[in-house]
Amino acid sequence: MTNKLEAERPLSPHLQIYRPMLTMLMSIAHRITGASLAIGFALLTWWLVATSMGPDAYSFVQSFFGSFIGRALLFAFTWALIHHMLGGIRHLIWDTGTGLDIPTVERFALGTIVGSVTLTVLVWLIAYYVMGGL
Amino acid sequence: MATPLKRVRGLGAARHGTETFWRQRLTAVANVPLVIFLIWFVVSHAGASYDSVRQSLSNPMVAVLMLALIWSSAIHMRIGLREIIEDYLHNKLCKTSSLMLATFFAAGVAIASTYAIMKISFGG
Numbered sequence: 001m002t003n004k005l006e007a008e009r010p011l012s013p014h015l016q017i018y019r020p021m022l023t024m025l026m027s028i029a030h031r032i033t034g035a036s037l038a039i040g041f042a043l044l045t046w047w048l049v050a051t052s053m054g055p056d057a058y059s060f061v062q063s064f065f066g067s068f069i070g071r072a073l074l075f076a077f078t079w080a081l082i083h084h085m086l087g088g089i090r091h092l093i094w095d096t097g098t099g100l101d102i103p104t105v106e107r108f109a110l111g112t113i114v115g116s117v118t119l120t121v122l123v124w125l126i127a128y129y130v131m132g133g134l
Numbered sequence: 135m136a137t138p139l140k141r142v143r144g145l146g147a148a149r150h151g152t153e154t155f156w157r158q159r160l161t162a163v164a165n166v167p168l169v170i171f172l173i174w175f176v177v178s179h180a181g182a183s184y185d186s187v188r189q190s191l192s193n194p195m196v197a198v199l200m201l202a203l204i205w206s207s208a209i210h211m212r213i214g215l216r217e218i219i220e221d222y223l224h225n226k227l228c229k230t231s232s233l234m235l236a237t238f239f240a241a242g243v244a245i246a247s248t249y250a251i252m253k254i255s256f257g258g
Contacts, residue, residue: 034214038239041211044172045243045250048200051187052250058184066181078173085169088162095159123173131181
């Protein structure tokens with residue numbers, strides 16, 4: 001009886017009911033980038049600890065970051081960091097009670113995506129320029 | 135009678151009021167310039183030698199900003215990870231152990247990074 005009632009009571013629609021929307025994807029991306037930054041923090045810690053340990057540990061960590069996997073990880077970290085930062089600024093603006101209308105929210109979403117990709121590429125171009133790779 | 139006002143005055147069900155909410159905003163604001171500093175620091179030292187990186191990290195200004203970044207981020211990360219865990223993990227054992235792990239991880243990276251910065255700064 002109880003089970004039957006539970007099955008028949010109205011249920012709130014969940015994720016799978018909705019058509020994916022940009023704003024919804026941005027919310028999910030903010031969580032995923034935030035959680036992924038934990039890995040980035042671990043990488044930063046590894047780099048700092050290796051630098052404090054000595055030249056051997058430093059050259060090992062540098063050779064890892066210089067490898068294809070290392071560079072791919074760092075590139076993903078850069079993007080996640082910038083995307084989460086821009087998303088965070090967006091949230092801080094919302095906290096003031098402004099920019100909550102749908103057109104502005106949509107523009108913020110697009111701006112965060114375009115901004116994070118552009119800035120990530122720019123940061124990497126400058127990094128390669130500093131290394132003399134450009 | 136527990137009116138909504140009384141609940142707020144008693145700082146809500148968790149007794150922490152809006153403390154966590156506020157702390158997440160405070161660290162977020164601090165993290166914006168600190169993250170820009172980190173990106174600038176890493177990019178300007180891309181492919182740099184061990185000696186030059188060590189020397190830069192022992193600069194008091196750099197060391198203090200790094201420490202600020204580490205602690206602000208660690209606090210921000212712990213709150214964020216906890217929120218995700220509380221939203222998605224409902225099994226009591228799984229949730230509690232994940233919450234503990236999140237705290238251990240945040241504390242672990244913060245303590246290790248701090249120790250590294252101190253060691254480099256004081257020439258250990």
